Each structure stands twice: as C-alpha cells, then as structure tokens.
Amino acid sequence: MPPLALLLRRLRALPNPRLTGLGAGLFASALMLLFGCLDWLLFDGSPAVYGVLFLPVCALTALWVRPADLVAAPVGVPIAFAVGIVPVAAGGEGFGAQAMGVVTALALHAGWLYGGTLVAGLISTVRKVRLMSRRRGQSAQARQPRPARRPGGQGGSGGRPGRQGQPGPPRRPRQVAERHG
16 A cells, blocks of 8 residues: 555544634644643743744644634634744743733744644635535536426326325315406
C-alpha cells in the first residue's frame, strides 16, 4: 500500500469531533495557553516555537469545528494566539509592564498570527465550498424526474403519487354540470 494511502487511512481512523463555535475557540485558547506555558518552561519563551505550534492548532480548530460554525475558526484562532502568548511575552513586574510585553509580542510576531489565521480561513473556506457543492448535488438529484408509474400498477393509486403499496387519497366523483336550456 502506498505511504500516502496509508497515511490517509490512519488519519480517517482518528476521532473526528465536531466543536461548536464557542467550543472551537475554547479548545484553541486552552491549547495555546498550554503550549505557551510549555514553551516558557522548556524553551525560555521562544516565539518561533510558539508560532510553529500555533499552525497545527489552527488547522485542527478549522477541521474540528462543526459545519454550522465554520466562520468561528478564523475568528477564534487569533484570540487563542493572544491568550497563549501571555506566558511567552517578555514583560516586567506589574500589570502594565506585562500588558506592554503582550502588545509588543503581538506586534513583533504578527506573521505567525496572520499565517495561522490564513490556515484556518483556507480550511474553513474549502470545507464550506465542499459542503455547498454536496448540498447542490443532493438538491439536483432530488429534482431529477422520477420514472412514471403505470396506472393500476403497484401502489393502487392509478399513477397518482402515494406510498408504495398503499392506495392514494380517495377520489371524489366528477359532477356533471347540468345545462339549463
């Protein structure tokens, strides 16, 4: 079996959760905060490591958000980036110094932020286009003419629409208009 086919087979075997818009934002924020803390502990707050870890989180968020909330993925991941950069940002003592460190880190590492948002946006857009084309195909298939039933055939409704094997609604007798002459 080719390696690509094997990889796709294994990816399909993974769990496929469907997150709501809020769940996707919370998932991305919690994961980025965890990665930010791990980056601070293991790599002394390296922005490159944090940025590289941000990209797969964006992809997973866009893949796991449910179809009704696809727009939430590109909106939630920049917020997650800002939440997770707090431990990585080089700030001083106090709230003001830490806030300035976060703003500076966001400004200096905006490339990672834009890249991750672009990844989430592209994946969400592709999923939406595929969903729309699938729905269009289903509606076109539903509009195709069905083979006509023969009068007196199965269904007993004389060619009128009804359920298979069940008679259609009872027919009302025709009334002949009387002519007064």
